[in-house]
Amino acid sequence: MKGFIEKIPKAELHLHIEGTFEPELMFEIAQRNKVRIPYKSIDKLKAAYDFNNLQEFLNIYYTGCNALLKEQDFYDMTMAYLKKAHQQNILHTEIMFDPQTHTRRRIPFKTVITGIQRARKDAKKDFGISTKLIMCFLRHLDEEAAFKTLEEAQPFYNQIDAVGLDSSEIGHPPSNFERVFKKARAEGYLLVAHAGEEGPAEYVWEALNLIKVDRIDHGNHSLEDNRLVQELVTKKMPLTVCPLSNLKLKVVKDISDHPLKKMMQKGLFVTVNSDDPAYFGGYVNENYLAIQQALELTREDIIQLAKNSFEASFLNNTDKKKCISQVEEFVNSYSD
Ligand code: HPA
Ligand code: ZN
Numbered sequence: 001m002k003g004f005i006e007k008i009p010k011a012e013l014h015l016h017i018e019g020t021f022e023p024e025l026m027f028e029i030a031q032r033n034k035v036r037i038p039y040k041s042i043d044k045l046k047a048a049y050d051f052n053n054l055q056e057f058l059n060i061y062y063t064g065c066n067a068l069l070k071e072q073d074f075y076d077m078t079m080a081y082l083k084k085a086h087q088q089n090i091l092h093t094e095i096m097f098d099p100q101t102h103t104r105r106r107i108p109f110k111t112v113i114t115g116i117q118r119a120r121k122d123a124k125k126d127f128g129i130s131t132k133l134i135m136c137f138l139r140h141l142d143e144e145a146a147f148k149t150l151e152e153a154q155p156f157y158n159q160i161d162a163v164g165l166d167s168s169e170i171g172h173p174p175s176n177f178e179r180v181f182k183k184a185r186a187e188g189y190l191l192v193a194h195a196g197e198e199g200p201a202e203y204v205w206e207a208l209n210l211i212k213v214d215r216i217d218h219g220n221h222s223l224e225d226n227r228l229v230q231e232l233v234t235k236k237m238p239l240t241v242c243p244l245s246n247l248k249l250k251v252v253k254d255i256s257d258h259p260l261k262k263m264m265q266k267g268l269f270v271t272v273n274s275d276d277p278a279y280f281g282g283y284v285n286e287n288y289l290a291i292q293q294a295l296e297l298t299r300e301d302i303i304q305l306a307k308n309s310f311e312a313s314f315l316n317n318t319d320k321k322k323c324i325s326q327v328e329e330f331v332n333s334y335s336d
């Protein structure tokens with residue numbers, strides 16, 4: 001099963017580029033930028049990756065971002081992820097970035113997106129990997145800051161496919177951002193939002209009914225509301241589930257308690273993703289492997305998840321069909 005999981009063609013739909021910033025690269029970039037990291041060594045930094053909740057993780061994640069100053073830094077971080085993604089047989093990945101994490105440190109929006117964009121172009125040329133870009137608003141900041149970010153994105157409209165909502169969930173419901181998402185939708189962006197990771201099912205309802213999302217990021221707490229589950233099934237609403245993230249942030253107590261299999265059995269349209277792989281102990285293949293072993297998923301389940309990853313993506317229908325055919329060809333020719 002390990003070889004099968006590693007080799008099956010797949011897409012990744014929930015990935016924060018700042019969450020791919022590996023400690024080794026962080027120290028290297030901090031050194032060349034003469035930025036001090038509040039940890040004496042790579043090992044000390046890694047030892048701090050022991051979180052009790054989302055906020056404890058976010059505090060370290062935002063601190064790590066302080067090393068990123070130049071276009072080259074964003075290029076190097078993005079390129080390192082895309083190389084890894086290609087090695088894991090990810091054909092297509094939809095990358096989230098948090099412009100406000102950088103603009104509030106006076107790093108220009110242009111510096112951030114230009115570095116990411118150059119890596120996307122090079123990776124397409126060098127590895128054939130296709131990408132989309134999702135700009136996330138930080139929900140612990142206010143609506144006005146989100147509007148300003150949407151404005152700053154305008155010159156780069158052609159590089160951004162969707163707008164999302166991330167950061168500290170509890171106390172920051174999707175309803176706070178209804179108006180700015182309405183504007184983003186009118187401008188032609190696709191929409192996603194983190195909901196039901198730590199927050200209640202009610203936040204998932206708000207993401208559906210007020211934000212009118214095309215996809216829900218996480219969505220775990222939807223299971224507490226049967227009517228919501230039915231709505232998600234009827235709408236064929238994709239959920240981008242992140243098993244190792246849920247484990248590391250204590251959304252689940254143990255990986256064997258993870259609801260992924262239950263979600264599949266209820267007919268929810270789920271995908272498997274890595275979220276912040278540098279912090280949560282694994283990229284997409286490690287997520288598939290951990291959840292397969294813990295929940296005893298079958299080969300058919302893995303095939304379903306891989307197909308779902310393309311079906312739930314923002315690729316056009318022709319490209320979706322091509323990728324799903326690649327999954328089928330792989331399955332037909334695979335022998336262990
Ligand atoms: N949840 C919310 N915000 C985030 C995450 C997450 O898992 N990762 C990066 N920003
Ligand atoms: Zn996330």
